[in-house]
């Protein structure tokens with residue numbers, strides 16, 4: 001039986017209390033006037049989209065990402081959700097996630113999210129060490145993470161995810177263990193562990209046209225602050241997989257861990273190439289055949305929408321070859337790996353300019369303990385996940 005196609009909706013809310021030192025996301029410090037205009041523009045974008053819409057699969061995930069969506073008035077989130085329900089076939093039991101940060105969640109706000117229909121919250125905790133949080137310019141303390149989680153649980157949220165960061169300045173193996181230990185003591189169902197990636201800053205800085213380099217990068221260039229070494233981060237990553245697994249949070253993707261049945265439905269759509277429609281500044285969409293990108297310039301975004309013009313500035317058809325590549329490299333991010341008997345993987349490998357050299361690279365990766373392969377599946381090992389960019393780059 002062919003699996004039923006469902007879709008996701010993503011809303012980008014690009015406001016934060018303050019820019020963190022390492023941030024490469026499309027986000028700006030909150031300002032009430034811009035936010036008000038922006039929230040209206042997102043509603044108008046939904047209506048513009050609806051006017052052109054011919055058909056849409058059932059929507060079973062809605063995601064508010066950012067930025068810090070939890071920073072904007074809860075009624076703006078509720079308004080967008082109401083419009084979604086009016087326009088789209090929102091499925092019963094739709095996963096509706098809101099990203100937020102400690103220091104921005106009050107019991108009143110948590111209750112308002114719940115009333116609006118949010119049923120999953122992803123909290124950017126990053127670390128339970130105040131020294132590490134300060135080192136990267138986070139606005140919150142470890143105590144505020146606990147307060148936010150208490151407010152969310154008090155409002156009835158039982159599907160909470162935490163984001164943590166590995167490789168932070170001042171981080172040690174002990175402080176990381178303490179962070180993991182503190183995280184699993186809360187009633188959470190999901191953890192994402194992201195690595196601090198300083199080497200990517202230059203390209204992001206260029207892309208975002210900052211006047212100055214983010215402070216952490218500038219400090220790193222001066223030889224400060226002290227970052228844990230690559231080997232230590234690799235050991236901590238391997239230990240994380242074991243530790244979280246022993247606490248019932250199984251790894252299902254390079255950076256993601258969940259209790260049974262609690263993998264992020266929304267993020268799985270990206271890795272499984274299911275349609276996701278993005279709204280808001282700089283958001284991306286995939287309808288199964290085409291990829292679209294919205295402008296990432298705030299004035300341009302608002303003006304276009306206010307004039308009834310689509311904010312889409314890039315549209316490209318995904319060729320059959322690209323689809324095979326995407327299926328292959330996105331599938332490899334998942335611990336379930338890629339089905340080698342499936343037509344996508346077989347097609348991908350025979351598509352390579354030199355299928356023989358792809359095969360010998362796979363044998364080499366296997367000899368180095370980076371991939372696991374049998375007749376039916378190809379997966380990255382833990383060591384391979386740490387070098388995933390290099391491995392995936394080879395194939396694509």
Ligand code: SF4
Pocket residue numbers: 015016017018019020022023024025027066067068101124
């Ligand atoms: S909270 Fe997240 S999106 Fe906002 S500045 Fe910090 S890292 Fe960037």
